[in-house]
Amino acid sequence: MTAPLEAAEPAAAQAAGPAGDDRPARRGVLRYALTKAGGALLSIAMVIVATFFLFRLLPGDPVRNLAQGRNMTPAQLDLERSRLGLDKPVPEQFLDFVGKTLRLDLGTSYEYKRPVLDLIGERLGPTLLLTGVGLVIAVSLGLWQGTRAGWRPGGRFDRFSTATSLVLWSVPTFWLGLLLMMVFAAWLQIFPTRGIESVDAPDGFGYVLDVAWHMVLPCLTMVGVVYAQYLLVMRSSLLDELGQDYINTARAKGLRDDDLRRRHAVPNALLPTVTLVFMNIGFVVGGAVTTETVFSWPGLGKLFYDAISVPDFTLMQGTFMLITVAVILMNTLADIVYHLLDPRVRSA
Numbered sequence: 001m002t003a004p005l006e007a008a009e010p011a012a013a014q015a016a017g018p019a020g021d022d023r024p025a026r027r028g029v030l031r032y033a034l035t036k037a038g039g040a041l042l043s044i045a046m047v048i049v050a051t052f053f054l055f056r057l058l059p060g061d062p063v064r065n066l067a068q069g070r071n072m073t074p075a076q077l078d079l080e081r082s083r084l085g086l087d088k089p090v091p092e093q094f095l096d097f098v099g100k101t102l103r104l105d106l107g108t109s110y111e112y113k114r115p116v117l118d119l120i121g122e123r124l125g126p127t128l129l130l131t132g133v134g135l136v137i138a139v140s141l142g143l144w145q146g147t148r149a150g151w152r153p154g155g156r157f158d159r160f161s162t163a164t165s166l167v168l169w170s171v172p173t174f175w176l177g178l179l180l181m182m183v184f185a186a187w188l189q190i191f192p193t194r195g196i197e198s199v200d201a202p203d204g205f206g207y208v209l210d211v212a213w214h215m216v217l218p219c220l221t222m223v224g225v226v227y228a229q230y231l232l233v234m235r236s237s238l239l240d241e242l243g244q245d246y247i248n249t250a251r252a253k254g255l256r257d258d259d260l261r262r263r264h265a266v267p268n269a270l271l272p273t274v275t276l277v278f279m280n281i282g283f284v285v286g287g288a289v290t291t292e293t294v295f296s297w298p299g300l301g302k303l304f305y306d307a308i309s310v311p312d313f314t315l316m317q318g319t320f321m322l323i324t325v326a327v328i329l330m331n332t333l334a335d336i337v338y339h340l341l342d343p344r345v346r347s348a
Helices: 002-007 011-015 023-055 062-066 074-083 090-102 116-151 156-170 173-187 205-242 245-252 257-269 273-286 289-294 300-309 313-341 343-347
Strands: none
Touching: 023 090, 023 313, 062 074, 116 156, 116 205, 116 257, 116 273, 116 289, 116 300, 116 313, 156 205, 173 205, 173 289, 205 257, 205 273, 205 289, 245 257, 273 313, 289 300, 300 313
């Protein structure tokens, strides 16, 4: 009876090597990570190429727009165009752009006459503050509501939270921002309408409170239009988990609902939200163009909007590349983390 059992030992177990040797698994993870990193580098290269040509399709002459309000002769316009390098052939401009980008030189802004990296560095802090806080609130609120709604599908809380989130998700961001501004700033006069700080802002902890006071309305706008996707994804994932055999088995063994939800159902249902959260972390760097523009928040989103209005090619290229590269890197990291968290992905 022993020989057949020994002969039935799976070939995969024999190929795994000595007991406790996890080197093949680590090599598999490293190979997967390198593959994803290579794909990310290829995507970034495509973004660099697309960025250069994309913004040159926009209508308008940046030199003439910059000369508005000034009496400049055609010769002066040509001189300004030469100074900006816009008189060169497009292939030569493209090679210059690629070379500078590889050296992390994003050029000088037409409008501000300053290096693009300096402008991005100044606006990055307010953007990370606003979008980071908004993302944390949206994720926390969406996952909490999605868990409660999915655990009791069809109940009053499920119907109310799902309907409310879908309505807010369908509302245009600028319209919701203007509505909040009209009610809480113009009518009730509770919160300010624009900026990140007051003109006479105090120092120390008072300054922190002043910035938080200015951040309430734009943060509410961002959370209102974003949290629904976390709620719906979490609710759908939890509903899928409720139909699994291990849930029925745990209930048959007498495991309490609270323990079953917290220790088994929710951890498995969280896996599909990993990619969504990491992708939105990438967008945190780019800011919220509409929200920052409506509330005049001095972040990268407002800077990108101002660059399009000119148009300021170098500033548009720099901010756009920062946003897209951040999203690509976060998506790549999400794939790697998902590979580590879910054994089903590793075995596929």
